[in-house]
Amino acid sequence: MPWSLKYALRRLFAKWQSLATMIVGVLLAAIVGSNAPLYTSAIAQVGWQQALPDQNPADLQMYIRTGIAPIDVEDFGAAWSELDSVVTVEAESTFAPFGDWFGGWISWAEMADHAIIAGVSRPRPPEIRLAYYDDLRDYIEVTEGEWVSDEGNTVSALISEANAEFLGISVGDVLTLKQQGWDTSQVFDVHIVGIITPKDTDSPYWFAPNPLGSSSAPILLTTANNLVAATQFTPTPTIQIGWRSLFWHGRLPYTSLPELKHVLDNFEPTLRRTLESVDLPFGPPVFTTGISPIIEGYIADVDLLNIPFGLLLLQLGVLVIFFLFIITALAWRAARREVALLQSRGAQNQQVLRLHALETFIICAIAALVAPFITRTVLAVLIPLLTGIESIPLDVTPTVFGYSVGTSIIAWVVLLLTLLPVLQLPLIAAGGSATRSRTRMWWQRYYLDWVLLIIGLVALVQLTQSQSLTTSGTTQSDPLLLIAPALLFVAFSSVLLRFFPFLVRLISGYAQRRRGAVGVLASWQVSREPLQYGQITFLLALAIGIGWFAISYQATLTNNQQEQAMYRTGGDVRIEVAPTADVITLEQTLRENEVIESVSQITRVLLRNVSINRSAGRGGREAGELLAVDSTALQSAQTWNSASDWFPPPLADDSEYGKPLPDNTAAVGVWLRIDTQQWINFGQFTVENYPQPYILSELGTVLLKLRNADGNLVDIEMTPDRAALDTFVEELEASQEEESQDFQPPTNPDDFEPRVFDYPNEGWLYFEAALPDISSWRIAGLTFLLRDQFPGGISETLISGWQAIDAEGQSTPLDIYAGWDLGNETSVVPPGIFISEEAPPIDDAPIIAFQWPTPDNSSFISFFLWANYPEIGTIEVGSPTTVIEEDDIIGIPVTIGRSFAELNDLSIGQRFRLSLGSFALWLEVHSIVDLFPTLYPETPYIIIDRDSLLYQFERIGYREGLQEEFWLILNDPAQAEEVVSSLPSDAIANVTTIESVRSQFDTDITSLGVIGLLYLSFLIGVTLSLISLITYLNLSAQARLSQFRVLLAMGMPSTQLTLMLILEQMLVLITALILGALIGQFMVSQVLPPLAVSAAGGSAVPPFRVQTDLVLLAQYLLVIVAGIVLVLVLQAIWLRGLSLGSNQRYEEE
Template sequence: METSTFFFQGHPQLEVDNDIRPRGEVKYMTGLAPERSEMVRGRWPYTGPDDGNLDSERPLEVAIDVLGSQLLALDVGDRMEAVPAASFRDPPPIEVEIVGVFQRDDRDDEYWYGTEKAFSFHDDQWTIIPLFTSETAILREIYERYPTLYTDVTWFYYLDREAIGAGQVDDLLDTLSLVKYDVRSNLNNSSAGIRLDRVLLEYKEQLLLARIPLFLILFLITGILAYFLALITGLVVKSRAVEISILKSRGATTSQVGLLAAVEGLMLSVPAVIIGPLLALGVVKVLGEVFFGLGGSEDLATVPVVLTGNAYLVGLAGGLIGAVVLTGTTLLAARQGIVEFRQTGARPARTPFIHRYYLDLLLLGLIGLLWWQIQSRGAFLVRPLGSRGLEIDYSLLVGPVLLLLAVGLVVMRVFPIGVGVMARISEPVAPAWLVQGLRHVSRDPVVPGSLVVLLMFAMALGVIGSAFSSTLERSQRDRALYEAGAALRFEHAGRSRPVDLQGLSKAVVDEGVADWAVEVQRTNSHLTTTGFSTRGTLLAVEAEDFANVAWYRPDFAAGRPLEELTSLLAPVVPERPDGILLPAEARSLTVSVQPSRPNANLSLRARLKDASGYHFDVHIGDLGFLGWKRLEGDLVPLLSRSRRSQDRDGVITIEPPYTLLSLQITGRRGVPDPGAMFFGELGVNGPNGAEIVDGFHSLDDWQIIEDYSRPGLYGLEASESVVLASSGSSARYSWAPGSIGLRGIRPGQPERPLPALVSRPFLEVTDADVGDIRTVGLSTFSLQVEIKAVVDYFPTLDPAERPFAVVDLASFINRSNLHSPRPTGGSNELWVNPGTSGGDGDAVAESLADNGALSRKAYVASDMVLNSVDQPLVNAGWGALLVLMFLALVVASALGVMLFSFIDTKERQTEFALLRTLGSSRLQLNGTVWFSLFLVAVCGVSLGTLAGYLIGISLLPLMEVAEQGAKVTPRMVLETNWVTLSVSYIILGVVTLGTVFWLIWFTARMEIHQVLRIGEA
């Protein structure tokens, strides 16, 4: 609770003008004493021996903070008077006694949030010292004396962050909205300042974007593990086919065999359902501590990990699925008795059902159609009807799973054909063990092909997962660097002299705070097209050094380096410089003119440039006369009000010699009417007398200043009817109303368009191509640009927001001063590369201030990258998620490889024994044993790497979603984390080598005579 402001008086240091008089409110704040403050001297108001009794005859007891005591130069026991500063006429003062001086314990405590000016402070304008007292004293003592005194009551509510869960965000947002409505409806003259709702909305938005890759990976993992489960179950059932056929031959029914498998599956599932969630809890805790701690988010390592009932439900569902798959596969195998089993073993393997009837091709067609629909949607996010927010369309997340399935179908179709072709090709030339291995795989390719698909799925997901992790992190970093544009970027104001460069970049480099710096001017523009115009952005840069400063990726312009692009912006040097160089001793400019009719509203001016490149206008004379007249104007800059303020006293120093750039016709109230002007002689006056510079005998070196937004309104021609007697010639310049920019003529060659880099939307809007010339309009004039190259992106410019063009700054300033009604120049941004100089933002800002430019906003790329990358919802959990993913899939793949090798070797014992009896050496036999394993591993890993890369490339456009559903700028670049991916390569390699050594041991122990005697028993 606080009152309106009181003035303080009663001491010499307080008797000053009201403008600078110390002042303050009388306040009461709950929780201030004694919990969060310490009494330095004295006591708290109304806590003395009188037990807080109020007495109107006694002074009002108050406490002030330490700074307030210093500002007032008063201490405990001192008294002063307080008078309301407003709302009263000659109010009586109230006597105040300072009974205590305190200080806050911890100023960084959350309790003080929003109360920065609730305590004493002093600035250039005010000296504020609040007086703290009790609530009763304010209500009784203050308001008995000043009943109409304004009072402000503020309630601060502090959030218990520990008690709020992620699932309560929507409820909390609804509550905050209701609070705002209730405050506005039920409390008069009230307001509510709530920022929590914006934080929660931002959280929801970031969480939504973070869920896309998370759910995508989970969908892929689920699909692959389901395939693994079916494959492993099929291998297990295949290895037990003899047992099942024997049970059938001894009287067991199919249902009994199925019941046996169901009981076995349930017995295996129950321990897994119980132990699995507990094991997951421990793994998540360990990975959370390791990866969050090492990842720079130590605070997240302490986030509690809890086990909910949903985890057991998911585990129960997984156990039931495993039991059902085992039972179903067993029932399929139980259809055969011992006779059918023997017949099947004696015949070649049958072609799979989906291959016999080409169902895989039908599925590929359907998957292709669904994938085309998903890509046409452009993202995994949708905006439901009647909702303002975005939501994830989970049906679209099935698309990548289907895409992976399509790759598997292609491999299952092509793998047998490829192995068969390899067997036929290698038969005449390859060693026996290789031919035997290829023949075996080509005769029964279903199981090896299925294992190849499993390994391919695992490696593909490994590539996708590692790429997503590094790609998302790089995208966050690139977005921050793209927005910054350079290591340091400053938006500045306060200095805009009409010169090519302000000298800011040179000053920063010369002072040693940066290795490179460039000036940049960013301005709004519009693209002039037939019938309408489109808003755009024009960026003028120091093209020569821009590549040394700006952050850039080659894919912004189809692989072209930035140095090559900026070199295209270099202006073409004309054969003769534009303008007329006046004698160095010239003091005034003379022009003989005759207006078509007198007009006191019009005047003649000249635009010149001095030796340092400073552009300025000179007033030559008014045009309210008839006939020929020789006008003369001193070569003194004509300054506008804003220019006069920048150049202090309105007087600037210009350096001869001067170059005449143009002669222009201006009007105090515009030029609303058409007209014409005859030019006779152009000359200068100086210490050596008058000198004729040009007599307008030839107009080859004179051009009109064209208005490119409305061409054809001006004309320039030689006149034979109206001539100056002394020269015998003249030039007639005519104009029509309705144009912008300058009206006048200029000496020089025909104007060339500015070389420019443009965005693709620029081409689409203007219906242009590289090499074409288009018009870009600015606020008071238009320029022509020649499209030299097309860029998809350029630092700090969003092509989706506005079309843009990039030009050279010096060329742009020079060309602007040919068309702008006022001399123009300068820059509004400074891009800096500190390099080895190590200059920071403060040093550059200080350099700007020393050179007359005020930094309005600074972009520090390193800070922006840190803030962008260090976001838990964006990056947290990816390391642990990848580890879990690799552990699950690599273990699954390793189990598949080991089980396949075991079953394959057991089934082929007789074959191996026969090969030994036929003369095969042990080395040849080992080659035959290992070949299937190596073929599966090599094909699975190589195809998986290729498939993962291709799928990642195809998914990347769907992942390029930023806040509010907008496209990410710049686009994402797929970046594979080969360190993470190499872990999966190493694990699979170790498993393969381990299996090889096990096979060596197994075949070494194989007794040929025993195998041949036992056979398949």
């Protein structure tokens, strides 16, 4: 062994205690290096496991199927076994190297669909299949009966509990089956011996297609031998044979995903080539899997983490390297006497450097080998604590060792660089008392901190203004700008530390003017060693600043994620109602639920074009939203808007609109008639109109619209009294049959005459509607829905004989003929509604009527009459040829989004026309806002009072494209699932809860990783600061023993010596706290908002509001103070152990 290596090893064994801090520094550097790939893998692994539940289970597995017809082989069982063996061996040899991830390879076979000839009582039962699945017994429980057996000549089988209930099958039943369509198929019996249910429905074993089948496609499960035996009854149909994977993706390390994707991509072609050599008549195999695209997409997402994680880890690495500079400088400073001794014995500097290079190389080599395993152990413990995931697999790959070796080499270079100044010291300086510490660090002497500050400020300006240095038009921050906080942390700390020597001198001067020697000695010591104390202060300030920033970052991000979830739901729960649901019943159910504090009813309308006609905005079509909200929804919306009058005034109380009904009204009746032109001959019609009651009785629907005291509208279908009309039609048909025997058509077409009938009641039909059991109803309107079988020309509708009917059947005439408005999507003949002079069906009953032209190419005609509805806003129906005067336009006040205002160049007070297809609403801009729940700034939107919008829609009978929603505020948000489960599933189209939105943020690996790195930087920074402080105090105390001896000999108590050390460290701690707080708060206020936007994926709506968790911050500061107190306690114990007699000895003694 060379003498230099022997000397290095002996020195390490002899002085490992004095080198402990240096060893710790090197080890930390290697840990930071190995942490780079391992931490990224750990965060990626967490994200992978959190993303798996959101995937379709079938996409995460592999499904293969082929088929063999038993008639094509001599022995179906042997052929199946041979084919299964080839595929299973290939699969196991391919996937087994991935360890626990490969949970098995499930072989299966299914016969074709068989008709159930006998054995079930259910009428027209679905066809059923007999199937076999490997390892079924391990994944099911037999709830009734017993496990299927191969013994005997009968075919026995199991059936799932759900299918048994659906088909009405129980244990002991015998099903008679036959495969239809083949002459070779025979009838055979299957004995049901057991009913089964899955043990764990979440197991990948049950991915679709489910081995248990479904109610529409049930499956009988049996053994392989039973299945082979059953094939003798159906030899011709192909038996499907296949394999299902059992992959446990949560058990696979993220680092193995690229290799797995490569293996999966090659598995199919490899297996196809293998099967080509199998001499069996099987069909081409079909492969179904979605694993590779999922893995590829996730790897691409993780690759985006490399830049932000790399920069933050670089920041952490620089912190550790700086710590290493401090520690090694102190260690070499303590070894100056040893170096001087070697130099005095004739050793050259190169020889001394070579000896210590070998010594430090051994330290770095050991650290490079050990650090990856330490890092993996620490992450395996910390990640579950932070994420709640029980365990994550982490592999120590060659890449991890590469990073560890790289940082160890850097640490080795640092150790040698810090030794060079010691070698250049004169021998007289070996004692250390003849030299003074410098006041500035080497980069401060070259003003590099000012350069870094300028670069960091430039990056900060770009970050806060444009939010990106390389992109435009988005809110996504460039990951490269993460270097801005790193630069500013270091630069600000260094620049402010330039004032540290001057501050200490001022404190020392102040102490000299005060009584007592403790303050003078403490401040003098700090002012005498400003560089050493400044470096420790620098480290501690960085740790405090990073901790401050990390706590605020997490609090801000967490608060904003909660606000985003509330913004997206509009409350605790957002329910989108199915189009076919009964909205009124659903609302009543919600309001009766005691768990719900408030219910907001919302109507959403998709605007296919928000470029209004009178707009000066850009051309083209752009989609947007019209959101109609009630007053309850505005209470939660106030959170996002600071102005108190931003929302337009609601519609005045509309409960008095309509025609009031007498008390105790049980039904409402009315006489109706439709007159049309009469057909004469092909293309010929009468000029006059004649009654056509069959239009109302056969082709139409009449709805009575009622309004209750709460303003809710209800449509009730009116029933016609057809008795007299049916009798007339029967007599008419009988007479027409007799006349048709002698009927001779005229030879001249002009001699044809219209077929005009003398209908009973002169063509009037009586309609009646029973009222719901609620008092205070008002007639709001009358709706006609007619199928178009009208001739051309003008048709007429007549209304008369309104009457209210009580529970005893007594009718009371209603004088409600005035004040009706006609609103429909087709034009009517002026003057609209008028008083008709026709004979009324009831004496002295007025008649109101209106005429309309039959529309071309329309299969449906609708008319809507509204009672006493005042005009609150101008509506244009169809394509009016007349121009409305500006003074005659009434606009409904609305609130619009800023993007809508900018698109159409609108300002407050301006009126505009919003087209909604066949009609248009006139609106007026009341206010312009940036935020409203469920609406996003990039989407042009309009917010309107819901009552006002529905009022306008009611006037014209518009009911298409309306999406109803309910925003719920719960007494306890945790009861959201309970509320949703209590509602009928067919009434709900979609449900969004705060918890469901928050769960999406939980899978954000970027924010999770950044927060983790910031906390890791804080903890490592505090640890490094305390180690530096302990090291310096230890070395300083050793060097100051002579001072302590003199002071003790002069009568100074050891308590005052302890107080002196406390004052020295208090100067460091207070300076670091002030400096770290200033830096941390500056970074929080300037850097945090755009950086948090980047972590949120550029979709932070509402914007970030900077938050600081003061309680958590106080806890972290207490940790720092407790660490320093612990150091001082240890130092005080050491000082108290000194006695006057021991202080008289020389150090060598």
